[in-house]
Amino acid sequence: MKLIILDDYEQVSEWTAKYIRNRIKKFNPGPDRFFTLGLPTGSTPLGCYKKLIEYHKKGEISFQYVKTFNMDEYVGLPRDHPESYHSFMWNNFFKHIDIRAENAHILDGNASNLEKECQDFEAKIKAAGGIELFVGGIGPDGHIAFNEPGSSLVSRTRVKTLAMDTILANARFFDGDLSKVPTMALTVGVGTVMDAREVMILITGSHKAFALYKAIEEGVNHMWTVSAFQQHPQTVFVCDEDATQELRVKTVKYFKGIMDVHNKMVEEP
């Protein structure tokens, strides 16, 4: 893996956005060659989305030939509910860029047949040629997407019941009312993300520090599903200082020491 350690959240957002920008430009997508991008929701990637929008407005990047696949969506929440992941993606990203709706894929938590919806999603990814770069975050319990502790490390897109930890963490978006928080979600599986050609995980804040430690310094374990990416050939973890607090000094020093090499990847192309 590459572990990119930056000073703070702003730097993480900027580095990640530049990395994505450069990857897309290097790929040079076109009408018969789309760049497939997996995308997360939540507070962690917000800064990165803002930066990508900025680069887009400056003319540095176009999403015309980019296909996006979001990781997850709540079950049973109306699509236009302000907390749905459709709303999140529209307000924080899609409405500011030049992506066409037919290229933006998000699981439909209101589908009449949820299992078929999940299977169709997997088929769409396959039809698009697989995912070039899957960007994700990490939960405090080490989950990727909604792959809660105990999720199979080879799981595919499916319906998941949310852990109480996750429901509590999400309550702040639903007026603090636990009864309003959805209890089920559709999510890509660990295996689905592992199939991507490259995986990038964003981890910021000290409340994620323990999860990061478990993810990269302990073994591969389905209780900390992000640890599965130790077995992926191209994983990039981007984190801030706060998130490194549970890591060994040795780990941090090693990766900080090679930042020069890492920073080359985000230079202006």
Place this chain on the structure above:
Amino acid sequence: MYSYSFLSFVSAVLAHDWSTCILATPPHQLTVRVTRCTDFLANTNERSIRVRVCELKGVFKCRGGISGEMPSNKSVSDAPITQFVNCRILKDHKLQWEDLWVREGKILNPEKLFFDEEGFADHKVDCEDKIIAPGFIDVQINGGYGIDFSQASSDIRGGVALVAKKILEHGVTSFCPTLVTSPSDIYHKVIPELRVQDGGPEGAGVLGIHLEGPFISEEKRGAHPPKFLRTFKAGGLADLMEIYGHLDNVAMVTLAPELANSAAAIHELSGRGIAVSLGHSMADLSQAEEAVQHGAKFITHLFNAMLPFHHRDPGIVGLLTSDRVPPGRTVYYGMIADGIHTHPAALRIAHRAHPAGLVLVTDAVMAMGLPPGRHTLGQQQIDIQGLHAYLTGTTTLSGSIATMDMCVRHFREASGCTVEAALEAASLHPAQMLGISHRKGTLEYGTDADFVVLDDTLTVRETYIAGQQVWRK
């Protein structure tokens, strides 16, 4: 060499519905993108060709030399979509950096368009950082540009049309032509001619007539002719029909509630969806409150033509803070914010006491819009100096000649209110008062796309009705 295969391709396209396809005309490959607004851009690997194509529907089949297929766009409508960008729009009572989307004369929900229809904008309009506000609504305007709505001229409709067209320049997209106290035959003649109609390039929309009188107080008649004042006999429909003749096309009636049997009239009018306004009245607060309980919901030009506020009987002005307004109802009040008819301090007192009810009105008379100097209007001679219109040779004001946009700017300055509050006083509040805020006075999704583009000085730069530009500076 392209033309033959290109033309046969275009004619195939003309019959069908697609967005992207590959035209293979060996040895070249032509990628085509067709948008819903019917612009058709073909990029060859050598040059670009732009072609305009008619509406496309149906399924495309392969033909020799041409191949292509596209999922049909399951859109709700094929009508063109316009996206206004780089603008601040008045939404949820705040000015926000958001784009405004319009289709088929209504404000469009872009998120729904994106996810439900997989749609996108056909045209983008760069507003260059200006403000977009809902079109202004003037519920009290007696005429302008030499036209007096209360005259039964030989061309009533032409007169209204002229004013309707001119007030687009002031940002007014809907209005209520107002008739002052008149003899019965004038009402019978004029009311059927002042029809409710949608606005458009020809002018602002007519929401309905505002009948200011004749059931008003003699002492507070102001400039209304005394001999045509009336009282209610029983106050029921019969009285109203006898005087007015017709009530279709009527949106508002101003009356004095202290007149006997006014309650029945207020009931009858409110029941028909006509907004009852209290004005030109000697009513005390309890009479006014009773009128509100019967259905009255507006006050005509607050402070003018009513008893002044008194701390032991606030009169009609007391409605602004009355605790006897039925729950869920708001009493709205018109203010002429031309700096002349209301002292700025009085404007501030009213605004601070009840900001949600303030409705800006012009109460403009026929001299509005005429250049400075002397004019003969009907039986009168008027001298126009700046924003003052005097009866010639006197210091008597003969009415207001400020335009709606001037009122918005003056209100903002005099009251120190936010830009949003000033704009809502001219759009949202009158719409709410008339009960039409589900389609006018806001930029909510699904409402009529009547709006104005303003710069930071709140000067009107462009006016739109049903999404179409109907005036620009």
